[in-house]
Amino acid sequence: xxxxxxxxxxxxxxxxxxxxxxxxxxxxxxxxxxxxxxxxxxxxxxxxxxxxxxxxxxxxxxxxxxxxxxxxxxxxxxxxxxxxxxxxxxxxxxxxxxxxxxxxxxx
Amino acid sequence: xxxxxxxxxxxxxxxxxxxxxxxxxxxxxxxxxxxxxxxxxxxxxxxxxxxxxxxxxxxxxxxxxxxxxxxxxxxxxxxxxxxxxxxxxxxxxxxxxxxxxxxxxxxxxxxxxxxxxx
Numbered sequence: 001x002x003x004x005x006x007x008x009x010x011x012x013x014x015x016x017x018x019x020x021x022x023x024x025x026x027x028x029x030x031x032x033x034x035x036x037x038x039x040x041x042x043x044x045x046x047x048x049x050x051x052x053x054x055x056x057x058x059x060x061x062x063x064x065x066x067x068x069x070x071x072x073x074x075x076x077x078x079x080x081x082x083x084x085x086x087x088x089x090x091x092x093x094x095x096x097x098x099x100x101x102x103x104x105x106x107x
Numbered sequence: 108x109x110x111x112x113x114x115x116x117x118x119x120x121x122x123x124x125x126x127x128x129x130x131x132x133x134x135x136x137x138x139x140x141x142x143x144x145x146x147x148x149x150x151x152x153x154x155x156x157x158x159x160x161x162x163x164x165x166x167x168x169x170x171x172x173x174x175x176x177x178x179x180x181x182x183x184x185x186x187x188x189x190x191x192x193x194x195x196x197x198x199x200x201x202x203x204x205x206x207x208x209x210x211x212x213x214x215x216x217x218x219x220x221x222x223x224x225x
Contacts, residue, residue: 032209038152043216044215046213049207091211096142
C-alpha cells in the first residue's frame, strides 16, 4: 500500500499569510495526487487534482505542485474562509490512501 | 447541480448489519465510477470501496474486505454499501463520492453517521 505522509499536522497562520502543506508518498506516484479542504461538519471539497490542476470554482490563491513522491499545496494569501483541514490523496493505485490531514488554524 | 445524498446510517449493535444508500442527481450516474469513504469521529479520511460503471469491478480496503459489499443500480441512480459483522471500529460518517475516469473524487455527499455500540 502507498502511504501518504502529510506535514505539518497543524499550522497557525494569519490572514494574508502564505501557507504550504506537504505530502510525501512512500513510492513514486507520478502526478496522481488530489488535495481536499474540509470544514467542520462538512464533506471534503476537491481543490486540486492531478497534482497541479485547479478544480472548477476553486479560488486561484490555491495551487499545487510536485510529482513523483513529493507534493505541495500552497495558499498564497490566507483568507478567513480558508481556516479548515486539508487532506492529500493518492489515486495512483488501490487501495487509495489519504494523508493524515493538516489543520490550518488562526494565529 | 450535482447532488449525492446518503441515507441508512443509524445506531447498530456489534455484529449487526446495515445497508447504506447514496442517491445521485444532476449528472448521468452511469457515466461515473463511485466510491465510499468514511471518517471516524475526530479522525482522518479512509477510503473503503470503489465500483466501476457496470458494477463488474470492485475494490475494498483491507479493513472492510469480506464484510462490506458495494453495488450500484444505474437505472435508479443509486449506490449501495452492505455492511455486515460491524464492530465499534466501523463507527464513522460514511460519504459517497463521484469518481472521475482519472479516479479523482470530484463530488461528495453530505455523509451519513453509522454508530456501532451495544
